[in-house]
Amino acid sequence: MAQEESVDLKLDHHNKDGIEIVDVEGEIDVYTAPRLRELLIDLVNNGHYQLVVNMEKVEFLDSTGLGVLVGGLKRVRAHDGSLDLVCTQERILKIFRITGLTKVFGIHDTVDEAIAHRKSEK
Amino acid sequence: MATVEVTFTPLAAHVRTARLVATAVARRSGVAESLMDEVRLAVGEACSRAVEAHARQCPDEPVRVALSSREGRFEIEVINTGNASAAGLGPVPKPADGNLMPPGFALAVIAGLADDVQISETDTGTSVKMSWPLSGSLAAGSPA
Numbered sequence: 001m002a003q004e005e006s007v008d009l010k011l012d013h014h015n016k017d018g019i020e021i022v023d024v025e026g027e028i029d030v031y032t033a034p035r036l037r038e039l040l041i042d043l044v045n046n047g048h049y050q051l052v053v054n055m056e057k058v059e060f061l062d063s064t065g066l067g068v069l070v071g072g073l074k075r076v077r078a079h080d081g082s083l084d085l086v087c088t089q090e091r092i093l094k095i096f097r098i099t100g101l102t103k104v105f106g107i108h109d110t111v112d113e114a115i116a117h118r119k120s121e122k
Numbered sequence: 123m124a125t126v127e128v129t130f131t132p133l134a135a136h137v138r139t140a141r142l143v144a145t146a147v148a149r150r151s152g153v154a155e156s157l158m159d160e161v162r163l164a165v166g167e168a169c170s171r172a173v174e175a176h177a178r179q180c181p182d183e184p185v186r187v188a189l190s191s192r193e194g195r196f197e198i199e200v201i202n203t204g205n206a207s208a209a210g211l212g213p214v215p216k217p218a219d220g221n222l223m224p225p226g227f228a229l230a231v232i233a234g235l236a237d238d239v240q241i242s243e244t245d246t247g248t249s250v251k252m253s254w255p256l257s258g259s260l261a262a263g264s265p266a
Contacts, residue, residue: 008138029141030170031134060141062166063231067223091159098234099227 008032011039017115020048025057028065036065040072049081052114061092066099073105082106082121084114125151125191129184132176137169140187144198151191152256157237161254164235165198167228168250172202175248179204195238195253203247 009032010025020043028036043051051072055061073083084106087093096102108114126147130136144165145158153161165187172185183203190197229250233239236252243249 027138029134029166030137030173060162060166062163062170063223063228064170067227070223094159095163095231098231 009035011036013039013043015048016111017119019050019052019115019118021111022051022053023057024053024055027060028058028068029060029062030064033062033064033068037068037071040068040075044072044075044079044081049076049079050118051076051081051083052108052111052118053083053085054111055085055087055092056089058087058089058092061095063095063099066095066101069105070101082118084108084118086111086114126189128187128189130187132173132181132183132185134170134173136185137166137173140169140185141166144187144189147189148196148198148254151189151196153196153254154257157254160235161196161198164232164252165200167232167235168198168200168252171228171250172200172248175202175204191256194256196256197251197253199249199251201244201247201249 012023186201240251
């Protein structure tokens with residue numbers, strides 16, 4: 001398990017059932033998004049192509065953060081991988097709806113649900 | 123005259139401060155709590171876009187944010203310096219940090235969030251004006 005901390009964003013990741021779970025807490029914006037981007041790139045470079053980003057503790061997400069998630073999805077798909085999201089917060093889901101990205105990402109209510117969905121797709 | 127005016131050096135770290143100030147003034151002015159997430163996100167998008175434009179063109183010039191309430195509406199204006207093609211409405215080159223969203227994406231998000239949006243070129247740059255209705259007694263004309 002690895003952990004990174006800063007004032008506005010806390011990142012953590014661990015493996016569960018062969019899928020790398022990325023826990024994100026705080027605000028993903030133009031300032032903090034590069035750190036999430038670096039983590040996703042590191043995970044892919046280390047051979048983790050099945051990712052679930054848990055956004056249940058994300059308080060803010062802007063278009064820069066969306067760009068980072070789309071970038072992560074693009075990278076894992078290049079290896080036939082997947083990037084699913086866990087989010088039930090209306091304030092975060094709204095930006096996915098406005099931008100039409102609900103059709104691009106699998107968005108689940110819990111990490112277990114995301115893992116079960118991914119296993120069923122295999 | 124704006125109720126509150128904020129200028130900040132065009133650094134990404136200051137966008138959060140602008141968001142916090144904007145939501146505090148919006149709340150004080152009488153914007154409904156149900157609209158606060160939209161205000162926060164829209165002003166963040168406009169400021170992020172302005173910071174990117176300044177970083178490319180004029181890193182020594184501050185970004186200006188004016189917050190005011192008049193005629194039953196709360197208005198936020200984010201003004202960036204620089205010509206329209208590089209900092210305003212024209213095509214924006216892909217940032218070096220790898221942001222994959224297309225040019226104009228932030229403006230599209232703002233348009234989806236704010237109740238009313240006006241984007242215009244000024245003598246020195248670009249202005250993004252966004253507004254939301256006020257509610258309660260403050261909407262009747264009491265100063266914020």
